Amino acid sequence: MVRLFISGFGTVGQGLVEVLKRRHDFFENRFGAQPVVVGVIDSKTVAIDQNGLDMDAVVARKTEKRTVSDQTYSDSVKALDMVDYDILVEVSPTNIKDGGTGLRNITHALECGKDVITVNKGPLALKFQELTDLAKRNGCKFRYEGSVGGAMPIINLCHENLVGENIRSIRGIFNGTCNFILSKMDNGQPFEQALKEAQQLGYAETDPTNDVEGYDAATKVVILANAVFHRNVTFSDVKITGITGITPDAIAQAAAHNMVIRLIGEISETRLEVAPRLIPIGHPLSIAGTLNIAQIDADLAGPITINGRGAGKIETASAILSDLIAIMDVRE
Amino acid sequence: MVRLFISGFGTVGQGLVEVLKRRHDFFENRFGAQPVVVGVIDSKTVAIDQNGLDMDAVVARKTEKRTVSDQTYSDSVKALDMVDYDILVEVSPTNIKDGGTGLRNITHALECGKDVITVNKGPLALKFQELTDLAKRNGCKFRYEGSVGGAMPIINLCHENLVGENIRSIRGIFNGTCNFILSKMDNGQPFEQALKEAQQLGYAETDPTNDVEGYDAATKVVILANAVFHRNVTFSDVKITGITGITPDAIAQAAAHNMVIRLIGEISETRLEVAPRLIPIGHPLSIAGTLNIAQIDADLAGPITINGRGAGKIETASAILSDLIAIMDVRE
Numbered sequence: 001m002v003r004l005f006i007s008g009f010g011t012v013g014q015g016l017v018e019v020l021k022r023r024h025d026f027f028e029n030r031f032g033a034q035p036v037v038v039g040v041i042d043s044k045t046v047a048i049d050q051n052g053l054d055m056d057a058v059v060a061r062k063t064e065k066r067t068v069s070d071q072t073y074s075d076s077v078k079a080l081d082m083v084d085y086d087i088l089v090e091v092s093p094t095n096i097k098d099g100g101t102g103l104r105n106i107t108h109a110l111e112c113g114k115d116v117i118t119v120n121k122g123p124l125a126l127k128f129q130e131l132t133d134l135a136k137r138n139g140c141k142f143r144y145e146g147s148v149g150g151a152m153p154i155i156n157l158c159h160e161n162l163v164g165e166n167i168r169s170i171r172g173i174f175n176g177t178c179n180f181i182l183s184k185m186d187n188g189q190p191f192e193q194a195l196k197e198a199q200q201l202g203y204a205e206t207d208p209t210n211d212v213e214g215y216d217a218a219t220k221v222v223i224l225a226n227a228v229f230h231r232n233v234t235f236s237d238v239k240i241t242g243i244t245g246i247t248p249d250a251i252a253q254a255a256a257h258n259m260v261i262r263l264i265g266e267i268s269e270t271r272l273e274v275a276p277r278l279i280p281i282g283h284p285l286s287i288a289g290t291l292n293i294a295q296i297d298a299d300l301a302g303p304i305t306i307n308g309r310g311a312g313k314i315e316t317a318s319a320i321l322s323d324l325i326a327i328m329d330v331r332e
Numbered sequence: 333m334v335r336l337f338i339s340g341f342g343t344v345g346q347g348l349v350e351v352l353k354r355r356h357d358f359f360e361n362r363f364g365a366q367p368v369v370v371g372v373i374d375s376k377t378v379a380i381d382q383n384g385l386d387m388d389a390v391v392a393r394k395t396e397k398r399t400v401s402d403q404t405y406s407d408s409v410k411a412l413d414m415v416d417y418d419i420l421v422e423v424s425p426t427n428i429k430d431g432g433t434g435l436r437n438i439t440h441a442l443e444c445g446k447d448v449i450t451v452n453k454g455p456l457a458l459k460f461q462e463l464t465d466l467a468k469r470n471g472c473k474f475r476y477e478g479s480v481g482g483a484m485p486i487i488n489l490c491h492e493n494l495v496g497e498n499i500r501s502i503r504g505i506f507n508g509t510c511n512f513i514l515s516k517m518d519n520g521q522p523f524e525q526a527l528k529e530a531q532q533l534g535y536a537e538t539d540p541t542n543d544v545e546g547y548d549a550a551t552k553v554v555i556l557a558n559a560v561f562h563r564n565v566t567f568s569d570v571k572i573t574g575i576t577g578i579t580p581d582a583i584a585q586a587a588a589h590n591m592v593i594r595l596i597g598e599i600s601e602t603r604l605e606v607a608p609r610l611i612p613i614g615h616p617l618s619i620a621g622t623l624n625i626a627q628i629d630a631d632l633a634g635p636i637t638i639n640g641r642g643a644g645k646i647e648t649a650s651a652i653l654s655d656l657i658a659i660m661d662v663r664e
Contacts, residue, residue, distance in 0.1 A: 019632055023496055151633035153493040160492065161485040164355055164653045300351055300650035301483035304640040308633060318632035321496045
């Protein structure tokens with residue numbers, strides 16, 4: 001029996017619970033048992049049951065009272081220690097300043113010899129090397145497919161399917177919000193109006209800085225640089241230009257040359273950048289809408305391009321599911 | 333030490349030898365040893381050395397005299413038995429009528445308990461169920477990533493990265509030759525002229541029937557139906573329409589509606605078809621040129637689209653490499 005502790009119980013954490021339910025038969029057939037959730041924390045409270053929590057009840061409680069139980073905690077890592085688990089699923093909110101609670105939770109779990117799955121970009125963008133070293137030292141699996149591109153397979157694609165390739169570069173669109181805004185601007189909308197529509201549709205937050213200034217895309221660029229190119233870089237190493245300076249005039253000029261402007265993240269041995277780029281219409285990276293896309297330049301296979309949904313409750317949880325299955329396959 | 337027998341020594345077989353050389357350091361670092369080739373057959377002759385063949389010499393000999401040795405054989409499966417090996421790499425020419433030598437070689441190797449890697453579409457399109465059952469019964473690994481889409485990861489992507497998904501459908505372009513011809517027709521060339529150009533560039537064979545009638549795409553559709561949808565179908569179950577009937581007028585009419593015509597393979601629980609389809613310009617499946625592409629509709633992840641080079645000496649060998657590494661990882 002595999003026991004999960006879920007730290008962070010917002011959209012993605014609850015999405016994972018739904019995904020586990022929907023894959024009941026799959027787990028039964030493949031492993032003869034369900035993974036059980038023995039612990040959940042949100043920002044304030046903790047729910048534990050060494051025999052497995054009733055997750056329907058936890059979700060209902062969270063929906064109703066915005067907490068997972070009446071039991072508050074003072075320190076999240078002490079909350080993790082309240083129950084015995086095998087895998088920490090760290091899905092608390094991203095903190096790109098210092099890694100925040102997510103970084104402390106992941107570090108603690110790895111120090112305790114637990115496997116970790118995360119989609120939390122903060123710890124990965126700030127302390128990738130330290131965390132992967134720690135995991136290796138303690139013999140822990142450490143997987144983070146959903147941290148880049150949501151449901152789009154990219155990390156495991158490079159680590160597993162393309163493991164024999166020398167990957168020379170990755171160029172991609174790693175922020176669906178910016179791509180949505182730029183696609184709207186292609187159709188003549190000015191930036192402010194496109195942003196407003198993105199906010200109304202729930203694609204952009206009230207404070208859109210993290211997306212439109214390119215910071216979110218930069219966290220993905222850092223993660224790919226470390227994970228795929230084995231570099232040892234952090235968020236502050238990325239050269240970042242956002243999309244706030246793009247004018248309708250620039251869009252029109254691009255269109256006159258049969259081009260669109262897209263916010264492209266670029267990673268190679270020597271390059272680490274997020275910036276608006278001119279992309280020819282018809283080029284894979286010219287896609288419109290909220291999709292994420294990555295073009296991988298592999299020395300034997302040649303160019304491989306993959307796209308998928310970069311965000312979403314079930315979509316992001318599906319990436320966690322793929323990491324979970326990979327870990328369970330090895331534990332069997 | 334992993335010992336390979338390569339059956340078929342044309343472009344792909346020789347490409348594999350080159351790829352193994354180029355990944356010398358990779359194998360050293362990951363496995364502490366190189367895979368060695370202990371046997372090679374082409375259509376007439378066999379070269380063996382239980383301690384590992386000098387493959388530079390075999391390639392040079394093949395280039396010079398068009399055979400791999402002076403030693404002819406009467407029956408390929410007897411040639412396979414002349415040496416002890418771990419993995420058969422079956423890359424002899426595709427025979428879609430009865431599977432030919434490739435089918436006999438794969439069957440024999442699996443019966444002998446050997447692992448098999450193939451890109452040979454004939455055996456897979458005709459006897460998928462029998463071969464996978466035989467492999468399972470004998471505890472053999474049986475992998476065939478390169479049989480669909482060349483360097484584009486699709487089989488292992490579905491089997492591994494997306495193993496927790498219910499895949500509802502796959503739609504894709506599985507024949508680069510047809511896509512090249514249709515892309516040229518987009519620009520106003522009639523079919524015959526586009527075909528001629530494809531032949532001059534080496535994309536199409538002198539007898540182009542297999543490509544332009546949709547037969548090649550249909551073999552890939554069958555393989556995906558069996559491998560991903562766990563159906564038990566064969567080549568004759570596919571409804572096939574090729575591209576020979578597509579007129580410049582049809583292309584022009586499509587263009588007037590902002591569409592292009594593409595030869596699309598479609599696979600689902602109930603569908604098994606290759607036919608020209610109208611695709612909106614800008615849709616991922618509207619790509620031009622010789623690329624292969626597949627759009628996977630997964631129930632949790634949503635739509636995932638991948639593209640890559642569908643053919644080529646090194647590109648196809650790169651797919652074999654990924655299967656080889658996966659098998660060696662498990663053998664370790």
